Every structure is written in structure tokens, then in C-alpha cells.
Amino acid sequence: MNAKTVLVQSIAASFLIASGSAVADQVTQQQVVKHYADVAHAVFADSLTTAQILEAKIDEFLNSPSAPKLESVREAWIDSRIPYQQSEVFRFGNAFVDDWEGQLNAWPLDEGLIDYVAAGYQYELGNEGAVANIVANTSLTIGASQLDVSIISPKLIADLNEVGGSEANVASGYHAIEFLLWGQDLNGTKSGAGQRAYTDFVVGAECTNGNCERRGEYLKAAAELLVQDLEWMEKQWSKEVKDNYRQELLTDLPENGLRKMLFGMGSLSLGELAGERMKVALEANSTEDEHDCFSDNTHNSHYYNEQGIYNVYTGTHLREDGKRLSGPSIADLVAQKDKQAAKEIxxxxxxxxxxVGELVTSAEKNNQHFDQLIAAGNTQGHALVNGAIMALxxxxxSIERAASIIGIDSLSPDTADHEF
Known part of the structure; x- marks a missing residue:
């Protein structure tokens, strides 16, 4: 079964997930927060599992590069995004997750920091690292700093993330790996993703675009760092680990836990997904502001962000192994207070x-991906994206309404300075 089949089945299955636990007995706030921690652990554990599969596929590819193996790695990358994007709902209410997230999922990036780029490459003005090309150089000068990058390691990549103080200098995480697997998407708002050849990783006479061995070293180190970071986060939510974030969360007042849950849901829904990830790209007709811009996987990233919000509200999560996790939820608390409101929410x-699922349908069935939908003059595409924004x-x-019903006042989700 290939990655696309798995992805389509996962999308179909997710639409079948109804509300969380049945309200046979009275659900308590503490039970809801505890189950929230269980869901978080499951999502990060699935993210770790799929990242480990990606790392193994990268190792296999680099041992003997070929076009089919590169395609297999790309499919593993797309699969790894399914659980990770569902994890972002845990960011905004839990500050330590948000602080950690930048090393894994920062975007957009000035990809010239990492590797070669096309002539006329547009990058952030004033960013001295934007064309540093770590793959092609063993030392870099950025500002007053002379940097030794001769040995590419997970630590080096972590140290180089946001080098020179620019958020566009993304050296690590999913999108750095994505760029190395696909290369730049030079199609603008026309059909097509990046087209990096597998020969960019062939060591020897068949190497294309030079520095193939270092490019492979970078890809391998970035994957290792991704796994290391996810291993750390999985432990923060594990019930098997003492003195971790889960324990801190569960020893706090349950209403504080509920506030974190609801604020995280609302902020991802409004400021981040509707604002930063859709509205910004749509208003500027900018493919540079597209989330998974090299692979044209943006529709799935948006969909699984929304799925993550839904997971927290309903206390559900469809695991990578096909098992369904469910338990006490915010939806249950709302239903106990006001059944009609619970139905409407x-x-x-x-x-x-x-x-938001219509963005997936547009890409998978109609071959109209997010970068095409936001193109200037695409009236139907704009309407589709605007429909998703307004629904968010x-x-x-509705999230704010749920918060009020269960006694969490003044939620004020983060708008990221967007007006809707």
C-alpha cells in the first residue's frame, strides 16, 4: 500500500470519527485534562514512529540512491506529516511546546541557506544567510561570525537554525528535509511540485549539482535531529516518565488545563491556520507563504491541523496503527451543561x-493544489480558500462558546494580528 492510499484512507476514516466518550456518567474536568494528556502522548508517539520510518527510508535511499527509493522517502515524509500536524493544537496553550516547535516546523524558509537555488531566487531582504549554501561550503561568514560547518551533524544543524537572528534561516525540521527531498518548486502558481533528481545524492561521477555526499550528510543529520526532538517531546507527555510536563499539567488546577486546551484550539483555528497559513498566502497570492511549498502537500497539512483541533474537542485520535483512542472530552462537559449548544457546536x-477537507478534494481529485487556488485571478480557488477561512x-x-458554557471566561484566542 503506497503513501497516497494510506493518506486517502486516513482522511476517509477521520470523517467517520464522531464525538468522544458517551455521557453515561458525569465527566469531570480533571478526567478531561488527563485524557487530553493521553491524546497528546499518542499524537507525539505517532509523530515519533513515522519520523523513525522516514529516517530509516532516508538511510536506505542514501545507501544506494535511485528514483524509486527517492519516491519512497517522499511518501514517508508525507506520512510523517499526518500525526505531526495534528500535534500543533498542543502548541499555543502549552508554551514549552511552542518554544520547541520552531526547530521542527518553522517556515517559510530561505532555502539558499541550505543548498543551491535557481537564478533569480527571491529571499528575505537583509538576510546574510539566505544564500550561504551550507551544502557547498565548509565555512560560512554571517555578520561578524565565522562558522565552521565542515562536519554536518544534528547539533550543527540545530545551532544554525535562525542563524544571524533571521527567522527565515530555517536549517532544521520537516521543511528543511522537504526541501532536500523535492528541491524548489519553480512552477509558481501552476501545477507541479519540486523536481529534485535522485542523482543529487549520488556520490561519484553521476552526481548532479555538486556536493552530493554533503547533501546526503545534511539530509541524514536533519532526520536524526527530527527523531531526537520528537523522542524528547514524547517523554514529556508519557505517564511512564516522572517529573515531566504531563505531571506538571495534571497537578495544576483542572480549569487551568481546560484553559490551555481551549486557548490552543482557538489560536490554531484563528490566528495560525485561518490567518498565517491561509489568509496571508491568499491575500499576497504568494507561494512562498504556502506551508508545504516544496512538496505541494499543503492541503493535507491544513486538514490535519483542523483534525488536531477536532481531536482535542472530542477527546479522540485515530492512531497510526488504526486504533481509535477516545475518552472524556470538552464535548462531554459542554453536553452536561447544555445539550442543544453541544449539538450546535x-x-x-x-x-x-x-x-477544510475541500482543499484536500481539490488537490487529490481535481489536481488543483493550494498554490494554484491562491493564484491571482483564480476566482473559484479564492472562494474555496475563503470558505475554509470563514469556517475556521x-x-x-464555537470554541469560545464552549469555553463560556463550561466556565472558562475571557479566552481571547490569538489572532496573530489578523482581522477577519
Whole structure:
């Protein structure tokens, strides 16, 4: 079964997930927060598992590069995004997750920091690292700093992330790996993703674009760092580990845990997903502001961000092994207070998931990916993206309504300075 088949089945299965636990007995706030920690652990554990598979596929590819093996690695990368994007709902309410996230998922990036780029490459003005090309050089000068990059390691890549103080200097994480696997997407708002050849990793006479051995070293080190980072985060939510974040969360007042849950949901829904990831790219018709811009996987990243929000509200998560996790949820707390409101809020979640799912349908069935939908003059595409944005705005209002019903006041989700 290939990655696309798995992805399509996962999307189909996720639409079948209904609300969390049945309200046979009264659900308590503490039970909901505890189950939230269980869901977080499951999501990060799945993220780790899929990253380990990606790392193994990269090792296999680098041992004997070929076009089919490169395609297999790309499929593993896309698969790894499914659980990780569902984890982002844990960012905004839990500050330590947000602080950690930049090393794994920062974007957009000035890819010239990492490797060769096309002539006329547009990068952030004033960014001295934007064309540093770590793959092609063993030392870099950025500002007053002379940097030794002769040995590419996970630590070096972590140290180089945001080098020179620029957020565009993304050296690590999913998108650095994505760029190394696909290369730049030079199609603009036309159909097509990046087309890096497998020969960019062939050591010897068949090497294309030079520095193939160092390019492979970078890819391997970036994958190792990704796994290391996810190993650390998985432990933070594990019930088997003492004195971790899970323990801190569960010893706090349950209403504080609920506030973190609801603020995380609302902020991802409004400021991040509707704002930074959709509105910014749409208004500027900018493929540079597209999330998974090298692979054209943006529709899936958006969909699984929304799925993560839904998971936290309903206390559900579809595991990578096909098992369904469910338990006490915010949806249950709302239903205990106001069954009619619970029904209406659930309906809004369903509408929003369906609307964001239309971006997946557009890409998978109609071959109209997110970068094409945001093109200037694409009236239908703009309407589709705007529909998703407005559904997310309405969903955020429902999240605030849920918060009020269960006694969490003044939620104020982060808008990221966007107006809707």
C-alpha cells in the first residue's frame, strides 16, 4: 500500500470519527485534562514512529540512491506529516511546546541557506544567510561570525537554525528535509511540485549539482535531529516518565488545563491556520507563504491541523496503527451543561472539517493544489480558500462558546494580528 492510499484512507476514516466518550456518567474536568494528556502522548508517539520510518527510508535511499527509493522517502515524509500536524493544537496553550516547535516546523524558509537555488531566487531582504549554501561550503561568514560547518551533524544543524537572528534561516525540521527531498518548486502558481533528481545524492561521477555526499550528510543529520526532538517531546507527555510536563499539567488546577486546551484550539483555528497559513498566502497570492511549498502537500497539512483541533474537542485520535483512542472530552462537559449548544457546536466542527477537507478534494481529485487556488485571478480557488477561512473563524466562535458554557471566561484566542 503506497503513501497516497494510506493518506486517502486516513482522511476517509477521520470523517467517520464522531464525538468522544458517551455521557453515561458525569465527566469531570480533571478526567478531561488527563485524557487530553493521553491524546497528546499518542499524537507525539505517532509523530515519533513515522519520523523513525522516514529516517530509516532516508538511510536506505542514501545507501544506494535511485528514483524509486527517492519516491519512497517522499511518501514517508508525507506520512510523517499526518500525526505531526495534528500535534500543533498542543502548541499555543502549552508554551514549552511552542518554544520547541520552531526547530521542527518553522517556515517559510530561505532555502539558499541550505543548498543551491535557481537564478533569480527571491529571499528575505537583509538576510546574510539566505544564500550561504551550507551544502557547498565548509565555512560560512554571517555578520561578524565565522562558522565552521565542515562536519554536518544534528547539533550543527540545530545551532544554525535562525542563524544571524533571521527567522527565515530555517536549517532544521520537516521543511528543511522537504526541501532536500523535492528541491524548489519553480512552477509558481501552476501545477507541479519540486523536481529534485535522485542523482543529487549520488556520490561519484553521476552526481548532479555538486556536493552530493554533503547533501546526503545534511539530509541524514536533519532526520536524526527530527527523531531526537520528537523522542524528547514524547517523554514529556508519557505517564511512564516522572517529573515531566504531563505531571506538571495534571497537578495544576483542572480549569487551568481546560484553559490551555481551549486557548490552543482557538489560536490554531484563528490566528495560525485561518490567518498565517491561509489568509496571508491568499491575500499576497504568494507561494512562498504556502506551508508545504516544496512538496505541494499543503492541503493535507491544513486538514490535519483542523483534525488536531477536532481531536482535542472530542477527546479522540485515530492512531497510526488504526486504533481509535477516545475518552472524556470538552464535548462531554459542554453536553452536561447544555445539550442543544453541544449539538450546535458539534455541527460547526463538522462543517469546518468538511470545508477544510475541500482543499484536500481539490488537490487529490481535481489536481488543483493550494498554490494554484491562491493564484491571482483564480476566482473559484479564492472562494474555496475563503470558505475554509470563514469556517475556521466560525469554529473559533464555537470554541469560545464552549469555553463560556463550561466556565472558562475571557479566552481571547490569538489572532496573530489578523482581522477577519
Amino acid at each position: 458539534q455541527q460547526q466542527f463538522d462543517v469546518t472539517r468538511e470545508q 473563524v466560525a469554529q473559533t466562535a
